[in-house]
Amino acid sequence: MTAYDEPTVDVPAGEVPVSFGPTPLAGERGPYFGAFGGRFVPEALVAALDEIDAAHRSAMSDPAFVEELAELHRTYSGRPSIITEVPRFAAHAGGARILLKREDLNHTGSHKINNVLGQALLTKRMGKKRVIAETGAGQHGVATATAAALMGLECVVYMGEEDTRRQALNVARMRLLGATVVPVTAGSRTLKDAVNEAFRDWVASVDTTHYVFGTVAGPHPFPVLVRDYQRIIGVEAREQVQQLIGRLPDAVCACVGGGSNAIGIFHAFLEDADVRLFGFEAGGDGVETGRHASSITGGSPGVFQGARSFVLQDEDGQTVESHSISAGLDYPGVGPEHSWLGDSGRATYRPVTDSEAMDAFKLLCRTEGIIPAIESAHALHGALGVARELGPDAVVLVNLSGRGDKDVDTAARWFDLVSDEDLVASEVERVSDAPEDTEGSGW
Amino acid sequence: MVSTTHEDSTTGPATGTATAAAAVDRAKAEGRAALVAYLPVGYPDVRTSIEAAKAAVDGGADVVELGLPYSDPTMDGVTIQRAVDAALAGGTRPADVLRAVEGVAATGAAVLVMTYWPPVDRYGVDRFARDLASAGGAGLITPDLIPDEAGAWIGASDAQDLERVFLVAPSSTDARLALTAERSRGFVYAASLMGITGARATVGAGARQLVERTRAAGAERVCVGLGVSTPEQATEVAGYADGVIVGSAFVSRLLDTDDTASGVRAVGRLAAELSAGIRSA
Numbered sequence: 001m002t003a004y005d006e007p008t009v010d011v012p013a014g015e016v017p018v019s020f021g022p023t024p025l026a027g028e029r030g031p032y033f034g035a036f037g038g039r040f041v042p043e044a045l046v047a048a049l050d051e052i053d054a055a056h057r058s059a060m061s062d063p064a065f066v067e068e069l070a071e072l073h074r075t076y077s078g079r080p081s082i083i084t085e086v087p088r089f090a091a092h093a094g095g096a097r098i099l100l101k102r103e104d105l106n107h108t109g110s111h112k113i114n115n116v117l118g119q120a121l122l123t124k125r126m127g128k129k130r131v132i133a134e135t136g137a138g139q140h141g142v143a144t145a146t147a148a149a150l151m152g153l154e155c156v157v158y159m160g161e162e163d164t165r166r167q168a169l170n171v172a173r174m175r176l177l178g179a180t181v182v183p184v185t186a187g188s189r190t191l192k193d194a195v196n197e198a199f200r201d202w203v204a205s206v207d208t209t210h211y212v213f214g215t216v217a218g219p220h221p222f223p224v225l226v227r228d229y230q231r232i233i234g235v236e237a238r239e240q241v242q243q244l245i246g247r248l249p250d251a252v253c254a255c256v257g258g259g260s261n262a263i264g265i266f267h268a269f270l271e272d273a274d275v276r277l278f279g280f281e282a283g284g285d286g287v288e289t290g291r292h293a294s295s296i297t298g299g300s301p302g303v304f305q306g307a308r309s310f311v312l313q314d315e316d317g318q319t320v321e322s323h324s325i326s327a328g329l330d331y332p333g334v335g336p337e338h339s340w341l342g343d344s345g346r347a348t349y350r351p352v353t354d355s356e357a358m359d360a361f362k363l364l365c366r367t368e369g370i371i372p373a374i375e376s377a378h379a380l381h382g383a384l385g386v387a388r389e390l391g392p393d394a395v396v397l398v399n400l401s402g403r404g405d406k407d408v409d410t411a412a413r414w415f416d417l418v419s420d421e422d423l424v425a426s427e428v429e430r431v432s433d434a435p436e437d438t439e440g441s442g443w
Numbered sequence: 444m445v446s447t448t449h450e451d452s453t454t455g456p457a458t459g460t461a462t463a464a465a466a467v468d469r470a471k472a473e474g475r476a477a478l479v480a481y482l483p484v485g486y487p488d489v490r491t492s493i494e495a496a497k498a499a500v501d502g503g504a505d506v507v508e509l510g511l512p513y514s515d516p517t518m519d520g521v522t523i524q525r526a527v528d529a530a531l532a533g534g535t536r537p538a539d540v541l542r543a544v545e546g547v548a549a550t551g552a553a554v555l556v557m558t559y560w561p562p563v564d565r566y567g568v569d570r571f572a573r574d575l576a577s578a579g580g581a582g583l584i585t586p587d588l589i590p591d592e593a594g595a596w597i598g599a600s601d602a603q604d605l606e607r608v609f610l611v612a613p614s615s616t617d618a619r620l621a622l623t624a625e626r627s628r629g630f631v632y633a634a635s636l637m638g639i640t641g642a643r644a645t646v647g648a649g650a651r652q653l654v655e656r657t658r659a660a661g662a663e664r665v666c667v668g669l670g671v672s673t674p675e676q677a678t679e680v681a682g683y684a685d686g687v688i689v690g691s692a693f694v695s696r697l698l699d700t701d702d703t704a705s706g707v708r709a710v711g712r713l714a715a716e717l718s719a720g721i722r723s724a
């Protein structure tokens with residue numbers, strides 16, 4: 001019935017869709033991951049989703065496309081990213097070895113560029129000239145603006161107004177790169193509202209525009225597409241760790257917002273039954289307080305932004321606002337593949353509070369001279385716990401998904417590193433630079 | 444709150460439930476298109492939204508779509524977003540929507556609930572279908588549930604004899620039009636253009652062609668919505684579609700006044716104007 005040949009979702013009357021136990025685990029390609037996934041979208045978008053799915057499948061089996069992307073990785077974003085062992089940091093976890101996969105060293109400062117370069121090439125392949133994106137921390141927006149500049153595409157980024165304040169530096173970066181940043185004032189003014197606004201744009205512009213979705217959530221094929229472009233993290237790391245220590249790690253840790261950096265590093269290890277996988281969600285003030293962004297730990301299965309997955313919702317299915325110090329994790333949903341891996345027990349998901357993450361943030365700064373993204377600091381805290389649990393012989397691999405430059409302001413406030421006068425001064429600047437102009441700033 | 448007007452609530456809707464299909468057919472027998480009016484429940488409050496819907500029926504609406512407010516209305520423009528946000532802030536819940544269905548159905552009009560899928564999924568599809576049928580609702584319009592994902596709802600609506608209105612869009616392939624026509628009951632909702640709800644200066648140029656394609660794909664009744672707001676536009680659409688769906692324009696009548704009574708009257712007047720526009724087609 002649809003443009004792609006398999007697998008097509010077509011749920012029989014009275015039945016609930018499930019995929020049927022893929023072997024191997026890593027072979028699952030959606031639309032459903034167990035009971036999660038699917039396409040809960042307006043009919044108007046179905047043709048475009050089918051087109052993207054077909055284009056992606058053909059691109060992945062086209063050696064020229066694969067080589068073009070690999071070349072961009074080598075010569076533009078700086079892959080393979082290195083592995084750094086962090087013994088002074090690990091000393092705080094009872095002697096296990098901790099290895100960081102350094103996605104923070106990628107061009108633009110996070111793993112987001114991996115996905116964006118792939119989708120930008122795909123945009124050109126589909127003959128589209130305009131890209132739109134949502135962004136929370138601004139990292140995905142910056143990456144999209146970067147790829148758009150590189151490939152000569154028009155770029156519009158939707159960002160919750162609250163996030164344009166928290167991540168003002170990244171707003172400036174996107175505008176420098178020529179993107180139009182649209183502050184979104186609907187709803188909670190954060191990432192989920194930026195996604196809604198991007199969908200509203202897309203349903204009217206889908207003929208000319210590709211929606212560069214930033215994480216492994218949303219309707220099929222985005223969870224699979226984004227994963228396919230992020231799985232290079234784990235593919236490289238698996239090889240690198242084996243070279244370094246002669247075996248596989250005992251555990252792999254990553255932070256989970258929508259889940260793209262986590263699935264990116266997990267995927268190559270899915271079939272390695274002895275490698276434990278841990279995803280760390282934003283615990284905010286603590287899951288018990290209700291002010292958090294832990295969709296798997298503190299949410300329930302539901303439909304949200306195009307897919308069935310775990311979501312923070314009330315008893316009527318209304319989305320509950322998420323809370324996290326980290327803009328990139330401040331999202332009430334999570335990708336369907338994570339819901340499935342969590343449900344089936346293959347991966348374990350745990351919450352990390354704001355203050356736990358900030359402690360780990362500071363510890364990495366002070367012991368290793370690496371300032372992590374606050375998102376990644378959630379994984380760092382989690383890794384300390386996992387390392388203690390697994391004991392001194394364990395080797396724990398952590399995805400350091402991004403660098404902390406964008407978070408310096410937040411950290412300075414958290415740790416009281418700036419005087420009150422400094423804060424007042426920067427507040428004044430902020431107000432006079434209020435993100436009212438919805439146009440690019442003329443760059 | 445929801446009365447059961449028939450003995451066994453698992454076997455079907457309340458006896459005498461008006462269906463959208465019958466309303467469209469009755470209009471067709473009169474040689475005109477049907478008027479379908481959308482209003483979200485709970486704006487400005489539940490009671491007023493029920494009164495406004497009744498005023499739309501008095502003004503000439505053949506079918507009423509009652510909106511179930513949802514926190515993330517990705518298919519809606521600012522007008523409906525504003526009303527729905529306010530309805531949620533005012534505490535509107537699914538039980539209020541069912542109560543409104545019952546109230547409006549009492550006028551004899553066909554009442555469909557327009558809802559994003561997450562609240563129904565959460566409520567429980569079978570349970571929602573049962574409660575909607577008991578309230579005298581005719582069925583659901585589901586803007587973000589495509590027929591190929593709708594197994595649970597198709598089962599539940601068959602069991603309760605409810606209508607299910609799926610959407611088609613200018614981008615739909617012929618194969619998808621056929622699938623949608625086959626699985627819809629009541630009518631097929633043709634989106635006049637690629638975009639979100641909201642008033643527009645002109646009706647999408649592709650609407651007529653989409654109606655023709657949808658009929659050719661097997662649909663018995665095709666109603667057109669999205670961006671239809673004036674009597675002139677209603678006249679135009681009534682010239683080729685089985686029904687004219689108007690939403691944002693009704694909602695604006697309520698948004699643009701501080702005084703609920705005059706808002707309700709304005710809704711009734713708009714329905715009368717649209718109805719006249721349709722009859723002049």
Ligand SMILES: Cc1ncc(COP(=O)(O)O)c(C=O)c1O
Pocket residue numbers: 110111136137138139140214215216255256257258259260261262327328329373375376401402403
């Ligand atoms: C550095 C960094 N890590 C993690 C995330 C969270 O996204 P995901 O869960 O898709 O990796 C973000 C999102 O902005 C980010 O910037």
